[in-house]
Amino acid sequence: MNHDYLIEALAPLVFRSGKPFGAQAGADGAAFPLPSSLAGLLRTLHADQYQLRFSSELRQIATAGPLLARRGSDGNIVPLLPKPADALYLRQEGSIQVIRLSPGQLPPDTGCDLRPDLLPVRMSVRIDGKPAPGPQYWPFASLQSWSAGAPVAFETLRTQGLGALPAEERTHVALDDETLSADEGRLFQTGGIDLAAPRQLGGWQEHDLVFLARSDTRLNQTLATFGGERRISRLHPSPASHWPRPPDGLEAGIRAQGGLRLTLVTPGIFSGGHLPGWLDARTLGGSPPGCPDLVVTLKAVAVERWLPVSGWDLATQKPRAMRKAVAAGAVYWFELQNEPPPGLVETLWLQPVSDHVQDRLDGFGLALPASWNPTS
Template identity: 70%
Template sequence: MNQDYLIEALAPLVFRSGKPFGAQAGVDGAAFPLPSSLAGLLRTLYADQQKAEFSEDLRKIPVAGPLLARRDADGKTRPLAPRPADALYLKDGGLTRVVRLSPGPLPQDTGCDLREDLLPLRMTERLDGKPVPGPQFWPLDRLMEWGAGVTVEFRTLETEGLGALAAEERTHVALDDTTLASDDGRLFQTGGIDLAPCQEAGTWQQHDLVFLARTEIKLNSTLATFGGERRLSRLHGRATGGWPGHPGDLEAKILAAKGLRLSLATPAIFAEGHLPGWLDQKTLVGSPPACPALSLKLRAVAVERWLPVSGWDLAKHQPRAMRKAVAAGAVYWFELLNVPAPGFLDTLWLKPVSDHAQDRLDGFGLALPGAWNPIAHQ
């Protein structure tokens, strides 16, 4: 049975961005926690509370998350999701608009180096605007509306979404091993994310930011050190409006459209770069690991810059090799090749789609399904 948890940060949290770190590396900027960081936290707490030994069995505990959420003063949470890669912020005169990228054939007498069986992405409206920054996190319900083809206003995202995680930088000094005094000239900085209530428009907000998690193990509410430098967080049981569920009519809409849109809520790791390894690399046909009864054909992809993923191997006491992950927010469009049995959406909603079984257990590649009509985009 699934157990839902909420993680409340009691101090700015430090998570490595994955880039080289040293005297000349500069600031290791504030980074959103990787799914493996959350998995390590929950499995460690389980071992401590159950007085269990650290073994490979702990790695078999499935963990999903972290999802960012806004928590109001009454304790109710509203999940947030990364900005989808098929949404652009363009400045049109004095107005910023959210412009959709949609799969479709190229106009006549044009071409690109994309493989022929994948559709390119095109703006759904002609707009000579300038790209501008905007909210990095959308309310989950707005993301689902966007996936269903509904236009989302930029002002709405500014009000309900999140521009960026507040960052806190700290300067550190290296110590000489012999004298235990500061080593001249060896300064470095770390960046942390601050989830506490912030000041906007001259007033303090009545909400803070928390992380949502789901796993099969039962944990007691407790203090925990999440991330680096042993910064404290508090683990709570299920919160009001905790782990999000899918809309009740979404499965019927997917079957009616005969197409599927998957947006990544957490980074995914695939053997073939941005292409899932569970797809045949010649035909681009395959089935998601969590739903083998579903036959899909990949039609289009929207991805942004890859994300470095590394960590520390506790068993071998050495750093893990760096891998390239598809960043959260990437969007994949599929054509349905069969009619799956009722209830298939339960096996896809916020379930991992990464290639390797251990990456799926760690929560890499949680997917948010939506309906997509492939015939309308041919």
């Protein structure tokens, strides 16, 4: 049984990606928490509330998230999901448009180093413009419409989405190991995510930002330290209605069009870099985790830069090796090779599609399914 939670930050939260940090390297900026950070939080609270000792059994608790959301003063929750990699912001004649990138054949007399069985991802319309900055987090309704093939207005994303994570930087002084006093001339900074309601001219905004999470363990409301430097957050049990739900008719649309589109809303970890290990390396065919009766063939991929993933192993008391993850927002297009089994959407909806069981239990690779027409 799934249990839903809302995490309210009571101070700017600090998360790190695994990049080196020291005298010759700067600290991370305001990084979004990895799924493994949430998994560690919920499993620690589970052990504390149920008076359990830390053991490998805790790693079997499944978690999903975190997902960013905007909370209004009336309690209304709007999930904000990462910008899909097949959306491009282009400025033309003073306005910014959202251009779709779609799988398609290259024009005659052109080529690329992409493997021949994968389609290149190209602009759906030709437009003379320059890349422009834009919202990095989209409201769930806009992402759902985009995934279904509908256009999305930039103004809608600007007013209802989020340009970037609100950040706060703090400057610290290093301590001398022998005297434990300030080491003159040695300063460093840490960047945190400030999710509290931002102050504006004329007062406070009528919303703040929170995290949504889901797990198969039941937890009570409590205070917790989420992220580094022991910053405090509050965990609330949350109604299931806050978690994004699939639209009506999605499964029928996938069957009718014969194609499946998966958009990652949390980073995914695959043995083939951007290619899932559950696909045959030669044919690019296979079955997504949890769907052994569904056979698909990968036709195209849109990905951003890879994301470093690391952490601390409590069992061995050692740092984990850094791995490269596919960043959230990546889009995968598949062609169906057989009739989808009943309950396909329920099986795939915001479920992890990473290769390894433990990464899926940790919530890496949550995917948002949508229909896609391979012949279009």
